[in-house]
Amino acid sequence: MEVSLVYLPDDETEIGARKISYCKKCLMPDSRPRIVFDDLGVCNACRYSEEKVLGIDWAAREEEFNKVLNNYRSKDNSWDCIVPWSGGKDSSAIAFKLKYEFDMNPLLVTFSPMMPTETGNHNREELIKAGFDHIFFRPNQKVHRYLAKRFFIERGHPKIAWDAGVNTIPVQVAVQYNIPLIFYAEHGETEYGGKVLNQESAKLRTFTEVIEHQIGDDPKNWIDEKVSEKDILPYLYPNSNDVDKVDIKAYYFGYFFRWSMFENYNFIKEKIDFKIHPNGRTSGTFTNFDSIDDKMDPLYYYMQYIKFGFGRTVRDASRFIQNGHMTYHEGLENAKKYDGEFPNEHLDEVLTYLDINEEQFNEIVEKHRNDEIWNKNDGDWKLNYPLPGN
């Protein structure tokens, strides 16, 4: 079937302030923060996926990877690297490969999901049973819930503090245990479209970039009458003297090996009893194996849809298309069915966690709806520039 790739509304004068274009190869709109489109209307994530097939010398990258590991591999049975580990397919695949294919001795470090799911708990336990040491950090839930509510109200993003913790705790542990090597998964800005400063930034993680893109400010700014200096400890990056003393280097695994979340899933499900979403599909998307460990996630992705006009299906389908696991047309069909699905899954528990009622919830959601991209039509919110056929 022929699909029109450029969507032009009939009458541009009636359209709101923001014109949205979609990538001509995947489904991603240019409203994704920091994404760059080239003159042919193709996003930089798609261009990078082409490079992954044709432009990158993966054998040389693997050689570079082996050199890194040879510098760090433990000779005294101590842990030689840290894997920030959610228990999901990506970080589990990395941990498994480091230990059993590259003879490393990784320590897995988890900053707890806000609202852990049974599936996530099960999957973590399965990998630990496969032979791994693990540190699980659960932050003070009085403070964490308070911050979740506050950031949901203020920024439409309940996971800001979580984002900070997930980034700082592995580095805090690295300092504490004197482990100089950390393996993160993929560089999101390179893989999924964003601001790629240089090739080095796709290889070595810089915390400045993480603060700027994910957390948005310094956790010290969160101190108020309810949050003390002590309370923000889990969210603070260790001081640079300590990081320098251990000489910590944090690499992206996805720089050394061709990254694909679907292939990571296929890998890990062969190694452990990796459970998928019990409903067969995660709310808001067609996938059942990704980001299934936190009951907060459906809301997180829904807010992305409210703020930027693309939901979890567009995110997932774009990744599938880029890595050759799905056609553009199949992606569109999935987006039509599932993108922007209301996060009913676990909603009651989420409301309790955030200490708000449904009315307040709806008000907060609407407060964050981007009126440059949305329009109310016959009582329903519609995107001014929807995906073709949506």
Ligand SMILES: [Zn+2]
């Ligand atoms: Zn694209």
